[in-house]
Amino acid sequence: MEASFWHQKWERGEIAFHQSEANPFLLAHFEKLNLAKNSRVFLPLCGKTRDFACLLAGGYRVVGAELSELAVNELFKELGLEPNISTAGKLTRYSAKDIDILAGDIFDVSAELLGAISAIYDRAALVALPSGIRERYTSHLMNISGTAPQLLITYEYDQRLMDGPPFSVTENEVRWHYEAAYRLRPVESKNIADKLKGKVAATETAWLLQNANK
Known part of the structure; x- marks a missing residue:
């Protein structure tokens, strides 16, 4: 996915992915990272x-x-x-x-x-990237952050029914990217009431990623 894709989205005001309020999963679960x-x-x-x-x-x-x-x-x-x-x-x-x-x-x-x-909050990064870039992104994120703990939010849906972003990222994929470095725990999962972008049934999940070596 080229940078021009995102520049054009912002220039045209095509930002349906932008939430006007704080994310409910952030409000409910960020404190579980136990940050000072x-x-x-x-x-x-x-x-x-x-x-x-x-x-x-x-x-x-x-x-x-x-x-x-x-x-x-x-x-x-x-x-x-x-x-x-x-x-x-x-x-x-x-x-x-x-x-x-x-x-x-x-x-x-x-x-x-x-x-x-001290921590990473990934609400819209991993799911914004196509599959061919996600491995590079997750490796880069761990490298620059020193494998800092994360609150990660993902969507899962039938990718054949809608093009991303946001893309569908399954539990297996989250584990594939991160399980070697983190203890992974899904803390909440819910069906999106009005479908993702009003088009497809989807599940939204909040994950806690804690450093496996600490």
Whole structure:
């Protein structure tokens, strides 16, 4: 999937994937990661999610990675913050109190540019990527984060009935990507009431991924 696909989505306002409120699974299960307040949380492929406001209000610091600078600018506008903008390698860093966003290709985010983080919240990253990229993404995410614990949200549905994104990611696939490094626990699963994008029956699942070596 080319970067132009996502740039065009944002430019055309085709962002049905954007949720106007904080994700219910975040509200219900994030505390299970047992993070201290002021911990730094990474949101990959973050868009302008309202989950940032929720995490900031909860006393956490946040860092995101997002391809679209349009989305990043809209995020800061909605948060009522004026970012400081600087160059970070191939990326552009937008910063304000307790928030950093790296704008550009997620695969250009290094551990050094990301900085120390305590956890990952992946609501819309893994499911946004086609199958051919997901292995590269999960490996990269573990490398740059030091295998930080995660709250991961996935969808599962009959991929033959609808093209992604979001793509269907099965339990077996989650385990294939992550079981060697994490203890995996599905903490909640629910059927999407009005079908995914109003088209297909789908199940949404929240996973806790805890480092297997800690």
